[in-house]
Structures are given as C-alpha cells and as structure tokens.
Amino acid sequence: AQKITQTQPGMFVQEKEAVTLDCTYDTSDPSYGLFWYKQPSSGEMIFLIYQGSYDQQNATEGRYSLNFQKARKSANLVISASQLGDSAMYFCAMREATPNTGTASKLTFGTGTRLQVTL
C-alpha cells in the first residue's frame, strides 16, 4: 500500500499567487516525521520544511508552510507568493521508526508534483 500519496502530477500557478501541493500519508506509528523536498531540473534534492508528528503548531519556513492535519493524515505544502524559481518537482516524504533500532530515519517518498509558475 502507498505510504505517501501525492495525487497532483502537475500544477500551474501564476507568479505572486499562493499554491497548495497535496500530500496524504499512511502509518500506524505514533512517532513519525513529514518532509517536503524540492527537486529542480538539475536533480539535487533541496530540503524545504519538516513537521514532527508531535509538533503542536504547523511548520513554517519563509514562504513555505505545512498544513498538517493529523486526523486526516495530510501534510499539504503551501507556497505563498510564488516565484518563477519555484518551478520544480516537489516531493513529500515520511520518516517512520525503523523496526530494528526503534529510531526513525528511513524516508519513504511520494511520486511528486511538478509545479510550473507562470507569468
């Protein structure tokens, strides 16, 4: 079963507008972390934002915020005031506890959303 689901293969947004990229996850582990990464056409993965399952407040990092709805198991990324440089692939990922160590570090990725920012 898919652990991370990103249902939007592609999204368009006009420059200066806000956009929400969807991510839902599936886990029975009470302790987990959720990540968003940006992948430009050059290929490197750029860390954007992190939300822990026990964090009380939604994470924010500059123009990025994470809309964390634990009961719905969703962790949507909101990009405010989009810029042309935001055009890229965006991946949602989840970290769960590894069975043998009990500590969390392995990441499971979704299939990504390609965001195109237009003038």
Add this chain to the structure above:
Amino acid sequence: DGGITQSPKYLFRKEGQNVTLSCEQNLNHDAMYWYRQDPGQGLRLIYYSQIVNDFQKGDIAEGYSVSREKKESFPLTVTSAQKNPTAFYLCASGVWGGSEQFFGPGTRLTVL
C-alpha cells in the same frame, strides 16, 4: 564548504559491467543513504548505513552492493545482476534519527 559530493555527474557503462558510484560527505554525519530515482517517480531506498562498517538493505537492494569503511564515504556498486540499472542515483547523509537528510547532486547512470 560542507556538503555531499557525488561523482561523476553522468556515467555510461556497457551492459554486464559493474560500476561504482562515489559519495563523500564532510558534514560529520553518521548515517548515509543511497536512493534510486526513475523518471516520473519518487526516490526508493537502496541501502543505508548508520555507522562505519555497518549497513542495511533498503527496499530495492537486489543487484547493488555498498561498503562503509570510512565515515565520510559510502560508495555504491551497481552489479551486472541489477536488471535495469539505468536511473538517477542520489546519495544522502544525516544524523541518525535526526529531522533532515542532506542530498548530493546525484549521478545519472546510463547502461548501453
């Protein structure tokens, strides 16, 4: 500057040949990871290492091998047993149990 380096950026090999991808980090991280990315897909974990001289299989380890003789280095060998090796390979490092993984620039492997 601190970071992760992968070399080469592009690699071409003939079918049936083993090939080794380099990954080096100077971030003093204990944990290192190898991921594979195919077109239109997310990353899948090949191998990971929590500490020197120790490594574990990820979700798609068949046809790959790794070593971790030094903290800074985690080379990946794509063997001839890997049925479809053409892909983009990303190395990452982090603090084990930490909240972030840092990625290298990736190596694009094409098997002819």
